[in-house]
Amino acid sequence: MPILLLEGLLLLAMISIAIAIIFGKNLLAATIIYCGFSFSAMLLYTIVGAADVAFTEAIIGTISTVYFIIAIKSIKNRGEHDEKK
Amino acid sequence: MKKSNSNKKLAAGLIAIIILVGASALKIGSFLPVIGAQDTPANSYLSEYYISHAVEDTASHNIVTAVLADYRGFDTLFETCVLFLSGITAVMILSTKKKISHDKTIRTINDNSEHIFSSNIMDAAFRIVVPIILIYGIYVLIHGEISLGGGFQAGALLACAYLLDRIIPSFQMRVKHITDEIALITAGTGALFYVITGILPMLNGGNFLEFNKLPFGSGAGDIAGLHSTGILMIEIGVTLCVMGIIITILEVVLERTDFDD
Numbered sequence: 001m002p003i004l005l006l007e008g009l010l011l012l013a014m015i016s017i018a019i020a021i022i023f024g025k026n027l028l029a030a031t032i033i034y035c036g037f038s039f040s041a042m043l044l045y046t047i048v049g050a051a052d053v054a055f056t057e058a059i060i061g062t063i064s065t066v067y068f069i070i071a072i073k074s075i076k077n078r079g080e081h082d083e084k085k
Numbered sequence: 086m087k088k089s090n091s092n093k094k095l096a097a098g099l100i101a102i103i104i105l106v107g108a109s110a111l112k113i114g115s116f117l118p119v120i121g122a123q124d125t126p127a128n129s130y131l132s133e134y135y136i137s138h139a140v141e142d143t144a145s146h147n148i149v150t151a152v153l154a155d156y157r158g159f160d161t162l163f164e165t166c167v168l169f170l171s172g173i174t175a176v177m178i179l180s181t182k183k184k185i186s187h188d189k190t191i192r193t194i195n196d197n198s199e200h201i202f203s204s205n206i207m208d209a210a211f212r213i214v215v216p217i218i219l220i221y222g223i224y225v226l227i228h229g230e231i232s233l234g235g236g237f238q239a240g241a242l243l244a245c246a247y248l249l250d251r252i253i254p255s256f257q258m259r260v261k262h263i264t265d266e267i268a269l270i271t272a273g274t275g276a277l278f279y280v281i282t283g284i285l286p287m288l289n290g291g292n293f294l295e296f297n298k299l300p301f302g303s304g305a306g307d308i309a310g311l312h313s314t315g316i317l318m319i320e321i322g323v324t325l326c327v328m329g330i331i332i333t334i335l336e337v338v339l340e341r342t343d344f345d346d
Contacts, residue, residue, distance in 0.1 A: 051233045052149045059241040063331065066248055070338060 007047055014040045027075075031068040035061060143296075144309035145230040145316060153235065154316045158294040161319070162279055165326045169276045172269055172330035179337040180265070211253050218246040229320050230313060236320035240327025247332055251339070265336035268329045275325025282318040294319075 038061025291298025296315030
């Protein structure tokens with residue numbers, strides 16, 4: 001029963017993180033919170049017993065966060081470029 | 086006016102294709118077995134066979150690796166090919182004709198004082214972390230058939246080390262700068278290595294990817310050694326492919342965003 005409670009808490013955390021990402025205004029904060037989404041998913045996979053999938057999720061979550069940050073930086077560069085014109 | 090007309094025709098055609106494909110997918114989907122049904126091969130005998138025979142058939146203590154790399158090696162081959170295709174697509178769509186000077190391998194903190202990740206704490210932390218990630222990636226690759234992990238995770242870890250090293254400015258780059266062409270060639274070499282591993286048993290009279298007939302080791306009786314060699318070889322192929330594709334996409338995106346400037 002405690003495992004079920006933990007799963008429910010993790011699912012609730014994932015849903016609330018998803019809602020926070022959609023309605024958040026700060027892009028960098030949304031990206032960092034998305035890392036938390038990935039972490040909750042990883043914990044869920046571990047509870048279910050899929051250790052391989054959890055491992056993959058952990059690494060890909062890290063890499064995708066870095067990609068998102070690069071994308072945010074490129075958006076900022078574009079904005080500055082347009083202002084100079 | 087003429088252009089908007091042809092655009093409308095194109096849109097109508099696309100919508101028709103989408104509806105057609107969707108309808109046929111729904112029609113085909115009704116022939117698929119119900120998830121969790123008792124009478125499908127996966128639920129009736131196949132998973133039981135895999136669980137009870139994996140160790141003696143493949144000598145791999147991780148059933149996930151045994152299924153992915155040995156029983157279902159043909160599926161994994163085409164997964165690797167799909168990854169390679171995604172890398173080629175990224176290069177085709179994103180690569181620019183702009184001439185980029187590649188002599189920026191040595192960077193100084195003074196040059197990048199305005200850089201987003203420029204800080205002494207990041208530099209000191211990742212100077213320690215990057216070599217450890219590299220060693221852990223190699224460990225995951227070699228231990229893939231015994232513990233969890235395998236080719237995909239190892240490739241992602243190695244690429245992760247390169248990625249951290251690439252985006253965090255330091256006195257000197259610790260890993261050599263890889264251009265997107267070299268990364269794509271690496272990925273293609275990985276996929277080719279996988280195929281060659283599959284063809285090797287055919288020279289010895291076996292089937293494609295039949296590791297029992299690999300021309301190594303101490304003959305046909307050495308099931309454990311031959312299967313370990315085969316699984317390790319195809320995992321090296323997958324690792325090279327995944328690492329190359331992640332680095333390719335990173336470099337192509339960075340070229341467009343003028344990250345080094």
